[in-house]
Amino acid sequence: MSNSNGSKMRRQEKEKQILLAAEKVFAEAGFGGATMQLIADVSGLPKANIHYYFSTKEDLYRRVVSNIFDIWLQAAEAFDESSGPAEGIGGYIDAKMEISRRHPMGSKVWASEVMHGAPVIQDYLEDVLVSWTEGRIEVIQHWIDDGLMAQTNPRHLLYMIWSTTQHYADFQHQIETLNGGRPLDDAEWQDAKANVRGIILRGLGIDETG
Amino acid sequence: MSNSNGSKMRRQEKEKQILLAAEKVFAEAGFGGATMQLIADVSGLPKANIHYYFSTKEDLYRRVVSNIFDIWLQAAEAFDESSGPAEGIGGYIDAKMEISRRHPMGSKVWASEVMHGAPVIQDYLEDVLVSWTEGRIEVIQHWIDDGLMAQTNPRHLLYMIWSTTQHYADFQHQIETLNGGRPLDDAEWQDAKANVRGIILRGLGIDETG
DNA sequence: GCACTACTTGACCATTTGGTCAAGAAATTT
DNA sequence: AAATTTCTTGACCAAATGGTCAAGTAGTGC
Numbered sequence: 323m324s325n326s327n328g329s330k331m332r333r334q335e336k337e338k339q340i341l342l343a344a345e346k347v348f349a350e351a352g353f354g355g356a357t358m359q360l361i362a363d364v365s366g367l368p369k370a371n372i373h374y375y376f377s378t379k380e381d382l383y384r385r386v387v388s389n390i391f392d393i394w395l396q397a398a399e400a401f402d403e404s405s406g407p408a409e410g411i412g413g414y415i416d417a418k419m420e421i422s423r424r425h426p427m428g429s430k431v432w433a434s435e436v437m438h439g440a441p442v443i444q445d446y447l448e449d450v451l452v453s454w455t456e457g458r459i460e461v462i463q464h465w466i467d468d469g470l471m472a473q474t475n476p477r478h479l480l481y482m483i484w485s486t487t488q489h490y491a492d493f494q495h496q497i498e499t500l501n502g503g504r505p506l507d508d509a510e511w512q513d514a515k516a517n518v519r520g521i522i523l524r525g526l527g528i529d530e531t532g
Numbered sequence: 533m534s535n536s537n538g539s540k541m542r543r544q545e546k547e548k549q550i551l552l553a554a555e556k557v558f559a560e561a562g563f564g565g566a567t568m569q570l571i572a573d574v575s576g577l578p579k580a581n582i583h584y585y586f587s588t589k590e591d592l593y594r595r596v597v598s599n600i601f602d603i604w605l606q607a608a609e610a611f612d613e614s615s616g617p618a619e620g621i622g623g624y625i626d627a628k629m630e631i632s633r634r635h636p637m638g639s640k641v642w643a644s645e646v647m648h649g650a651p652v653i654q655d656y657l658e659d660v661l662v663s664w665t666e667g668r669i670e671v672i673q674h675w676i677d678d679g680l681m682a683q684t685n686p687r688h689l690l691y692m693i694w695s696t697t698q699h700y701a702d703f704q705h706q707i708e709t710l711n712g713g714r715p716l717d718d719a720e721w722q723d724a725k726a727n728v729r730g731i732i733l734r735g736l737g738i739d740e741t742g
Numbered sequence: 743g744c745a746c747t748a749c750t751t752g753a754c755c756a757t758t759t760g761g762t763c764a765a766g767a768a769a770t771t772t
Numbered sequence: 773a774a775a776t777t778t779c780t781t782g783a784c785c786a787a788a789t790g791g792t793c794a795a796g797t798a799g800t801g802c
Contacts, residue, residue, distance in 0.1 A: 333748090350648060355564020358790060368751050370792085375749095379790065430647050436706045437640050438560060447709045455710055472734070478727035481707065485699030486692050496646045497691065499657045500665055517688035524682070525735030543778090568760060578781050580762085585779095589760065 337375055337385075340365050345386050349427035352434050353383055380442065387435050387443050390428035395450070397421055401458055407465045407528050411483070412519055418487035419515045429491035455480060472527035479526070486518050547585055547595075550575050555596050559637035562644050563593055563652075590652065597645055597653050600638035601660070607631055611668055617675045617738050621693070622729055628697035629725045639701035665690060682737035689736070696728050 343365030347356045358379055362369040376382035397417035404410030422429055440447055455477070462476035490497060490506075498505050506514065523530050553575030557566045568589055572579040586592035607627035614620030632639055650657055665687070672686035700707065700716075708715055716724065733740050 336749095352562035352564050352644065352648060354562050354566070355648070357788085359788090369790090370751055370753095371749080373791065374751095377791090433647060433702065434562065434644065436703055437643060438562060438565070439705050440709070444709070447706060451706075452710060474731065475723055475727050477710070478724050479731070481699055481703075481724075482696050482728065482731060485695040485703070489691055489695030492643065493646055493691075493695070495649050496657060496661075499650070499654070500662060500687070513685055514688050514691075517685050518692065521684065521689070521692060521732060521735030523735075524737070525731030525733075527734070546779095567758085569758090579760090580781055580783095581779080583761065584781095587761090 333375075340367070340372055340375055340382070341386055341389065344382050345389075345427050345431060348383060348386055348434070349430040353379075353438070356383075384442050386428075386431055388446070390425070390432050391443065391446055391450070393421060393425055393428060394432070395454065398454060398458070401461060407462075407471045407526065408523065408530060410461070410465075411479075411526070411528065412523060412530065415483055415487060415519045415522065416515060418483065419490065419511075419518065422487055422489075422491035423511060426491035426494050429488050430494075433488065433492045470528070472525075474526060479522075482522065486522070490514060543585075550577065550582055550585055550592070551596055551599065554592050555599075555637050555641060558593060558596055558644070559640040563589075563648070566593075594652050596638075596641055598656070600635070600642050601653070601656055603631060603635055603638060604642070605660070605664065608664060608668070611671060617672075617681045617736065618733065618740060620671070620675075621681075621689075621736070621738065622733060622740065625693055625697060625729045625732065626725060628693065629700065629721075629728065632697055632699075632701035633721060636701035636704050639698050640704075643698065643702045680738070682735075684736060689732075692732065696732070700724060 340361070344356075344361050347361045347364055351357075351360070356379075358369050358372060361382070362372050365372070372382070376385065397414060400413035400417045401410050404413060435441075435443055436447075458480060459476040462471075462474075462479060465471050466473060466476070494505075501510070520530065550571070554566075554571045557571045557574055561567075561570070566589075568579050568582060571592070572582050575582070582592070586595065607624060610623035610627050611620050614623060645651075645653055646657075668690060669686040672681075672684075672689060675681050676683060676686070704715075711720070730740065
């Protein structure tokens with residue numbers, strides 16, 4: 323039956339299956355500690371089959387990191403569609419907290435990659451991330467100039483948002499240990515989110531209700 | 533190859549030399565990516581000599597992580613010797629920022645370890661870190677109860693301080709890339725520190741001047 | 743049916759890895 | 773200075789690793 327993209331579909335699904343396993347293994351062991359054999363075992367495929375879809379370990383890794391980067395950038399939309407700092411910054415924090423909750427492994431892979439000097443995605447950093455950051459800094463600076471929030475260095479504000487939100491993904495294990503060995507439940511996530519958003523917005527002199 | 537001043541070295545000094553090289557290599561490559569050979573090369577000693585002082589790679593790694601943990605805990609003194617939240621929390625932030633600046637590699641090794649599930653230092657987390665955290669939570673809760681700062685979940689406040697300050701070490705490379713490829717200079721570090729401290733203290737309703 | 747392409751996989755290989763060892767060189771003690 | 777302990781190091785090893793390959797099995801188009 324179909325056809326020209328039938329095989330393509332199957333390929334995409336298989337790649338997704340492998341990428342999911344790879345994300346898990348890379349997150350738990352780092353690039354160096356991850357082995358193709360383990361990725362094969364987790365994905366339930368023979369190692370040689372993995373190499374059919376991704377010729378090298380670095381190839382596979384690059385795809386994993388770039389997937390995460392895309393998800394990351396989606397949270398940026400909170401900024402663009404916002405009417406002001408309460409909605410823009412508050413929404414951005416919420417979105418990033420949600421990503422930390424739903425994609426903790428992706429965040430870990432990203433963190434590992436950057437911590438080791440971004441050998442694979444340096445071009446992403448220099449290109450997309452730099453320009454995205456510059457754009458957001460401008461928006462924040464405008465809000466400051468318009469008296470909608472306190473005087474702050476927008477760049478360091480962004481770092482603060484990134485670090486606080488991603489901390490819940492990257493240091494998930496530490497947080498669980500300090501939470502009696504159990505993951506945060508729904509109420510605790512809400513509490514975490516409210517605390518992060520509350521302190522930052524108050525610290526910026528922004529009225530949280532609008 | 534022999535060491536220029538090797539003959540005079542005592543055991544402790546030699547161990548320190550190895551630990552310094554190991555910290556660098558573990559930070560840059562992670563536990564899995566680090567090789568004993570590379571640590572040997574960086575420290576300027578034959579590999580077999582490294583194994584004389586540290587029997588296994590994990591042994592060496594454990595020592596590196598535990599050293600970092602000690603430095604980490606030193607910053608805690610800001611809390612204990614403080615007269616109130618402005619001095620206690622502000623001083624703690626300053627101390628942790630200074631550690632991120634002076635020991636970025638240590639912070640990275642710690643982050644890597646925790647991110648990968650803390651396979652080596654889980655006992656530290658469950659023992660020392662848990663009890664230290666509980667103690668600080670109590671102190672903060674007292675400050676809140678005494679009306680010296682806003683209502684906040686002390687636990688999540690600690691996470692915020694940890695994440696924001698350590699971000700400057702763990703994501704050093706990303707920050708440098710976003711800083712035009714150059715490390716933060718002294719003024720920029722002061723700016724970073726002032727921003728972190730300022731937003732958090734204001735977010736807690738603490739008068740920064742005392 | 744037949745040819746052709748896409749996928750699967752066990753067996754295999756060159757290289758690298760953490761770790762060992764034994765023989766010797768320095769210190770240190772007696 | 774002899775004996776003993778501490779350190780140094782090149783050579784070596786078993787195991788693991790990323791990656792290859794050829795022989796086979798589907799699936800697709802004619």
